Amino acid sequence: MARLTRMHLGDILVVPIQEELHDTAAEEAGEKIIREADNSKIKGVAIDISALDIVDSFLGRLLQKIAWGLKAMGKEVILVGIQPEVAVALVELGLYLEEINTAFELDSALEKLREMIKKGSR
């Protein structure tokens, strides 16, 4: 697959998904995110999907699995930038992304994530 951009901002890993991925590429991206987060310095992960205008049941469920996996590893997770039409389609698909934190844009996502990390370490 194409390159997957990963940025470290202090103890936060930011992963912007910048292009449409077919299923195998999406699974590979998921594995890369999990592997990259397997680092004691990383306490939170923000996955930015604002570039995606189509998220179907496969990708929706995969994002859910990645988030649950990261949580199981003790990382805080936030999904950033779900487009309004994507949000509508996901709900109609029956995917409510329960128990997954979301934010409208990266700024507020980082703020929220820092709070979650702070709360978690208390």
Next chain:
Amino acid sequence: MKEEILRIPINKEIDVLIARREIKSEAERIGFRWIDQTRIATAVSELTRNIIKHAYRGEVVVNKDDGGIEIICQDEGPGIPDVEQALEKGFSTTNSLGIGLIGAKHLMDDFKIESNDRGTTITAYKKLK
């Protein structure tokens, strides 16, 4: 009057992306509002993925008429043994076929499945509002 506007072979994973992208552009050109463009493209994604996963190959045909757009997904796979059950199983199971089918049904206005041991044809329609 019905007119065929697209015919896309579905053989590889990447074809799912090509099909939904091209059909989304057509939906926009026809005059569907943005949210319906996404509904149609997402339904195409679900249905073409089912072709790749369960039948390996097939094609999607798109027809346009005065009232909207018709998406026909056909394959020569083993067929869906129990269509009712595939549509009933819901989201709680790991049945990816059912999730895709139910999802596509919800996203479209009209949805019909014909399936036997020589293949499956799914016809879905979205009205232009």
